[in-house]
Amino acid sequence: MSEPLLEVQDLHTVFSTKEGQVKAVDGVSFELNAGETLGIVGESGCGKSMTALSIMRLQRPGRIVGGKVMFKGQDLTRVSEYEMREIRGREIAMIFQDPMTSLNPVYRVGWQVGEPTRLHNGWDARKAFSSAVSMLGRVGIPSAASRARDYPHQFSGGMRQRAMIAMGLTTTPHVLIADEPTTALDVTIQAQILDLLRDVNREFGTATILITHNLGVVAGMCQRLIVMYAGKIVEAGPTADVFAHPKHPYTWSLLRSIPRLDAETHEPLKPIEGLPPNLVDLPSGCAFHPRCAFRVEKCSRDVPALLRVGDTQQAACWVTQSGTELKGG
């Protein structure tokens, strides 16, 4: 068993709002191995984006108040800003959700895609540009040489996202973090981009963290996944196992509430009752318990830890940790 490439240990990130302090990332621990694609799944406010931003030390105005992010023997939460800048873009690259705003409208696309190599590899403008052109070609932009001279507004959403991916890959990073990379795109374009990410993962061997709220995307892309809720990991494990037998009521209920394209009959959906948690005023004990169909008395008192449940999975749930199977009508 080789060393994990990236190891997050008990990470805590907070930020302040008018109503109080929000624990955006509340004790998150996971590993990323070389070459694998890890999915982080959750809804808005669950902390998945903040986790990624914290790894990149881009969490401001939030503050990392605890834990470690071990990467190549260094704790990224403790290195200097200068050292972090060396790592960002060169070793760990990130692509964002909204392709419309993640590219600077006043610079040509090729120039922007070449920026990481100019910064990190010290290449001159010409060399960086030609490498950008070749990378744009590899991510599937037709006539890359001439398109690289275009400005972002001349690119469609899908193409911009490809350009972002190209930009992330020019320095052949070890880790690629993709934060909702296809959420803002049409579904046929989404399929293209996901396909591209799969190819990239195969061809370059880049380990990928894929952050999304779409369980279908995770099912097709990730070997392992973690599910987040209210700043904590509630379930983790191999994708096939988590989908086949989820060990946390949240995951279990979520899977049952999504309409499936290949459903044979029209069964009424079984929604998760209640509202998403108020991050400033979290419920006592397990944050999910007010909405949980399986809760017991202990759930409202004590916060469950993420422990092994079954052979390959982990879940933070008193009920499943005590051996109860999740079943329902």
Add this chain to the structure above:
Amino acid sequence: MIDPAAVEVALPRTDVAGTAFRPAQSYWSESWERLRANRVGMAAGGLVLLMVAIAAAAPLLAAYVVHHNPFGIDLYATFSPPSGAHWLGTDEDGRDTLIRLVYGAQVTLTVAFLSVTVSLLVGGTVGLIAGFYGGWLDNVLMRFVDILLSIPAIYLLILLTILQPKIGPVQLSTSDPRSLAVIIAIVSWGGLSRLVRGEVLTIKNRDFMLAARSIGASDLRLVLRHLLPNVLAVMIVAASLNVGAIIITESILDFIGLGIQPPTASWGNMLTNAQTYFYHSVWLVVLPGALIFITVLAMNLFGNALRDAFDPRLKS
């Protein structure tokens, strides 16, 4: 795809059987709270309020406190420094400086606030109509505003002063504070209308406007009930920031001899008159100048505080 803010302060605990918690907060009361928390802004606002109060109480102050009137010429006491009889000294005609400053406040502040109000009414209406209806009406109105804004204000003011047109029963002349206010408003409403129109364009395509239309609301209802309350904040902020500019405009007019004419006192004309006496009675220049400066600064600070209060997102 919309991504709701990372922190959703949704009502805690679930729906139908839920109990009530903190009282409902309208946008206006929330803004007021934010404003109250801004110390500098509140201090500035308080200062202006104080000046307005003093200006309004001018006759009372003249009679019971200062015991002088602003026109009282006393050639035996010209250029006297601050003393028991004249707390801030006298000017070239022996008139009490303090009471003249108070009456000057009345004049200057009337011009400023009245002008801004008229500007707001005219500019706001034009902006609302142009923005809401669009099309040729928008084009016509905005081209008119463009022309208005390209004429140097000074020429327009001079023209109006010379022509002294009548609007209804009111004769416009620069010597009367109220008509001066209207004249300045005529020249400056253009900028405000552009601002309002811009804000209207941002709002009118929001879904809630379309939703109101879809349930059958008439145009009038859309403009008055939906558009106006959402544009009001911008209008108020722009108006309060304009007050300072107009005080300065009034001073400039006095400087070139077109504004309020002596012996009626305004801060601007006191400043102008005193420039000849700068070397031996410097306080005659400094006092009105300082008041102008302080008031303009205070209104600007207050205006900024208002903007932050109404739209806190702009800050971060």
Add this chain to the structure above:
Amino acid sequence: MAEVATAKRLTRAWTVNDSLVSVTDLKVWFPVASGVMQRTVGHVHAVDGVDLEIKAGETVGLVGESGCGKSTLGRTIIRLIEPTAGSITFKGDDITHVRGGRQRALRREMAMIFQDPYASLDPRQTVGDIIGEPIDVHRLARGKERQDRIRELLRVVGMNPRYADRYPHEFSGGQRQRIGIARALAVEPTFIVCDEPISALDVSIQAQIINLLENLQSKFKLTYLFIAHDLSVVKHISNRIAVMYLGKMMEVAPAGQLYKTPRHPYTGSLLSAIPIPDPAVELRRERILLKGDVASPVNPPSGCRFRTRCPRAREHCAEEVPPLESFGQEHLAACFYPLEA
């Protein structure tokens, strides 16, 4: 809500399965202005010759990607947008160019639910005012009766009636969407256009709203035009589905049939692109990946609009526009070389 309102309605009551809304060769073109003088240099062919029929009591799903015109079609049917050509019939009456009093009466029959729960509620009004506005505009009730109706509507959509005094920003996305639904119901409509009502909501809330919409439909005998880009949801909630691309109708079929035997290549690729939350299924799937991006609605391709991305396109596709042809039971598709059954 069961009480009949006293205000004027358009025509007589309608029975299930009669045609409620009928759209014939509808075109909606938006001018593109350019230059200092804002001259019209071209048109966006948002909706370019669409036929659609919606029967009373059913839910018709309308899907397509950005630029396909589905939102425009929905808004034109409910007459928030003026059609450029073609006709719209509602309960047998031609409403293509209604104005004034008749248009107002129409606003009581048709309502709309919007996508963005954060922009579709006036932030300066209370929830009660927002829901009460349709009641006021159509003078359906006053005073205490009005208050009762507002409270009842809040209850019907699953919210605490005491929330009527609060402001929209105090609620979450899902709750705001419920308020929007309550507003739509306040006019007591027969037909509701749902324009992407759940796209902006969290996944765990989407199911709540879908169920709510289905319950309301059976309780109040509503007819829906459900516009969305998520085919999984549309298939779940719709009786029939219409697929649009660049302003034209590509395929219309009952929901189950559309999934099992799509005829149009675009539908096929759309279906294969949708991720299914099941790793075993996902890994086995055959994807029909399209090349390139959606073409511009200002200058659509000649002949079949889809031909530039279609894996089955041939020369004929550029020469002639394929008409909507029947493929059996209520199944229509516009393609010269359709997919096999």
